[in-house]
Amino acid sequence: MTTPAIAAVSRVVGEAPQLEIVTIDDPRAGEVLVKLVATGICHTDMVMRDGHLPVPMPVVLGHEGAGHVVAVGEGVSHVAPGDAVVLSFASCGACPSCELDAPSYCHAFFSRNFLAMREDDSTAIHDGAGPVHSHIFGQSSFATYAIAHGRNTVKVEADLPLELMGPLGCGFLTGAGAVLNALDVREGQGFAVLGAGAVGMAAIMAAKIRGAARIIAVDRSADRVALALSLGATQGVVADGRPLAEHGLAGLDHVLDTTGHVPLIEEAIMTLGPQGQAGLVAAFAPGAQVRLDAAFVMSAGRVVRGIVEGSADPQSLIPQLVAYWRAGLFPIERLVRFYPFAEIAQAIAAGESGSVIKPIVRM
Ligand SMILES: [Zn+2]
Ligand SMILES: [Zn+2]
Structure with missing residues (x-):
């Protein structure tokens, strides 16, 4: 049959x-x-x-x-x-x-x-x-x-x-899971997301659920940054080629990259505070290289890590996201x-x- x-x-x-x-x-x-x-x-x-x-x-x-x-x-x-x-x-x-x-x-x-x-x-x-x-x-x-x-x-x-x-x-699971599972963003922390697409927007909503104090959305599109602000971002950055530090990004606890844009990732790593974590979720071209300032990463316990599908077990995270959706939080x-x-x-x-x-x- x-x-x-x-x-x-x-x-x-x-x-x-x-x-x-x-x-x-x-x-x-x-x-x-x-x-x-x-x-x-x-x-x-x-x-x-x-x-x-x-x-x-x-x-x-x-x-x-x-x-x-x-x-x-x-x-x-x-x-x-x-x-x-x-x-x-x-x-x-x-x-x-x-x-x-x-x-x-x-x-x-x-x-x-x-x-x-x-x-x-x-x-x-x-x-x-x-x-x-x-x-x-x-x-x-x-x-x-x-x-x-x-x-x-x-x-x-x-x-x-x-x-x-x-x-x-997939998409919303990846962004939310990155925040809730992999990075484990906590109340009061500073979090930035590079790229306000489906993954980035889900990450912003999850960071708000967790009570992050600073939620920074970085995107080339002013419209997307505005939408991110309406979904819980506390600061929007329309990427204009100037260094992230000039937009006030420094001492962050977490940065999530959804763009796969290597120069931006290298800059974003340098915005991490002590024990800060950078999560990479984008698909990279084979052999893509990201340069690290080894002393900067080592000296304050900073972490750069890959994240697949939000480190999620779908059987538990999807029902959790449904519950957040029902509560108006997602x-x-x-x-x-x-x-x-x-x-x-x-x-x-x-x-x-x-x-x-x-x-x-x-x-
Ligand atoms: Zn997918
Ligand atoms: Zn297996």
Whole structure:
């Protein structure tokens, strides 16, 4: 048995996906068949489309899916048909990181999220000509149906506006988790975020939840800085090429970079106070180098660290973010714009141009 579906299939590096009719496998052991309601568009989808990760084509991208469970494979017991779910990143469940409840540092993270096939090299999607690569971030959710894993399928309450919730699986999880888990921003501390996109805005909302005294948003766009101020930033910096120090950034407890812009990161590290931490979440080009003033980093216990998916366990952080949203503390609806699935190319373009912070396509 298979399920017919419409999927946005990427066949050529750098080009927009095209909607096609495909078939989706039934769930195997450990897998979940989900009928998608909506999927957010994340920058990493563009990184994969452009061939900067070795994702095989043809492939169905998409990794911020939300929908309802249709069927579960053997061994999946925490969700059942009809449940509302948000899909997140995949992890193996058996490596040392997974055993320490740190699935975003899964030793198999790369293969589980980017190689676009099961462990036995099979794919869950087929078209008339043969296999189409699936299992991107354990979901490939630019489609009306997806095969996910039990581990990255997170049950949420049935009364939620599910079409809004998909980005809790990656972009918003990354920004909020960086603040709540990885950096562990505390009440009264000073925090700056470089780049006020979906990840940066989620980080700002989380820093406000934590009671940070200074929350500084740095972006090239005055509009985004203004939005950041309305979401909890206490200071906005429209990046104008002048050094961050000239904008008053100094002695900070935490800096989170979402831009991947190396000169800005090198400058931002120098704004850290004693025991200050710089977190790096952007996708870097292979071999990118960041220079450190070793004495500056060493002498006051400063830390520069990488952060993947907000150091989150999606099964606990996504319900926590839903609770913050219900309490009015995590107003992600102010960051999104919805598009019909047929306009996925326009939705992608709006995200890339920066005109929309978080585009979401509705299936
Ligand atoms: Zn693992
Ligand atoms: Zn993502």
